[in-house]
Amino acid sequence: MKRRIVQWTAALLILLVGGMGYFHTELRQLYHTVRLFEPELIVRNFSNMAQIFPSITIPRIGPIDQFKHRPQTLPSTFSYQDTEYSIQKWLSASGTTALVVLKGDTITFESYYQGTHEDDARISWSMAKSFLSALFGVAVEEGVITDLNTTVTDYVPSLKGSGYDGVSIKDVLQMSSGVYFNEDYGDFNSDINRMGRLMALGGSFDEFAATLQRWRAPGTYMAYVSIDTHVLGMVLRAATGQRIADYFKAKLWSKLQPEGDAIYLTDSTGEPMVLGGLNILSRDYLRFGKLYRDFGRLNGEQIIPAQWIKDSITPDAPHLIPGKRANANTHWGYGYQWWIPEHANQEFVAIGIYGQYIYINRQADVVIVKNSTNTHFMANHYESMDIALAAFRAIAHSLAVSPHLKAATDL
Structure with missing residues (x-):
């Protein structure tokens, strides 16, 4: 370091x-x-990213989807690998800045930490990938993208000759593009850090994507490649003929009934960083999770196609199925930009580095949002994800029988 x-x-x-x-x-x-990630600055930075990088604001419009509020205590402990952990110690050790728990339409727990506040626009990091997937599903439903087996270069000819040449949209959606991308945040010369410097000094993510080369046969190995999501954004722009920000506003943000604006970090050409640059309120991450928990419907309107959501959280190839396997670098499963844990019981998760989570548990009717500045996350991020999952499951289980929620009051 x-x-x-x-x-x-x-x-x-x-x-x-x-x-x-x-x-x-x-x-x-x-x-x-x-x-950006220095311990004395990371908390402030993660709530003020638009002050550091170029950005575009997508204003909220219309009514707000209101939650009810009935505070309940969190379970005091949870179990992971036969060891009992204190919930409060885990929240502290993992650098939590916000934890919000939703049961049905009722917030049962909401707290902000490390001097942060409820009106902070918090960086999503890779949780933004799941938002991009939602937009993609709308485009498929509208027929502007007709076949996920079509290659990305059919839509984006500028990627011909790169590692994406001839790769299907579906393989890119499922992090199986076969493109080489070094995502080691600790390596100064890694691709992800080169992207960061490009963002700081100016340049085009589109041009950056075109420099990457093939590593493995597409559709055979699950390897997390953040730039895959940017390529999906390129396809979406080409298919719809619209800017990402405009499509995001029209198809999602204007319909989600959020209480805050959405802020996207951009490259110097103004293109949003769809792979991880979204900044919104914690309760608005909760609203997005609630939308997916409820099969894409809000107040009777189908915002995200239900079939798309089902497909997004249903791994359909051996290299994507949760569990230990030779053709993936993780035991977590993967769908269309969503993580699927082992032994999932109607559970799926949006995850970002440094401990950002939208955990969805349909059986328990629960959504949990956790924002964090966990500087230890990258040391063993899959174990960090496993521990967080165990904590979320314990919280969801504690809400399995909640007779007092019916008496909840409006916020």
Whole structure:
């Protein structure tokens, strides 16, 4: 870690000396990028990303989908691998900034931590991928994308000659593109960190995607490749003839009845970072989870196609099925930009680095949102996910019998 910081600082100083006065905005963004995850700054940064990077705001409109509110205590402990964990100690150790629990239409627990507030627009990181999947489902329902087996290059010819040449849309949706992408946040020269510097200094995500090359045969191995989601965004733009922000507003944000604006971080061309740049309120992440829990319907309107949601959370190939397997680098299963845990009982999860979660449990009629600044997440992120899942299941189980919820009052 220290060596990486020294490398970044040296690079920054060179740029400062050589570019002072010419690239003020880019240098400021690079400076904040270098310090984005520093322990003393990470909490503030994660609630103020639009102050660091270029962004576009999608305003909320119309009525707000109101929740009822009936506070209930969390279970004191949960079990993971035959060990009892304290819920409160886990919340603290995992850098929690927000935890909101919904049973039915009633918030049973809501708390904010580390000096953050309910009106903070919190970075989604990879939870944004599940939002992009929702938009994709609408486009399929509308018929502008007719066949998921069509190749991405049929829609985006600029990707010909890259690792995406000839890869089906479905394989990209399922993180099985076969494209090589180093997502090691601790490696200064990794692809994900190159993307971060591109975002800070200016450049096009579209052009970046076209530089990536093939690693494995598509549709045979599940490997998490964040840029896959950007490629899906490229396909969506080409198919609909609309900007992502406009389609997002028309098909999702104007219908979800959120209480806050949506803020997307963008590249220097103004294209949203659909792979992880969404910033919204914790309760609005909850509303999105509720929409998926309720099969895409809100107040009688089918916003996201029910069949798309079913397909999104149903792994349909051996390399995607939850459980230990040779053709994946995780025991978690994967759908259309959604994670499926082992032994899932009507459960699925949107997950972002540093501990962002939308946990959905249909059987328990529960949605849980957790925002975090867990600086230990990347050390063993699949174990972090397993522990969080155990905690969420314990919370959902504690709400299995909730006779007092009927007496809930409106917020």
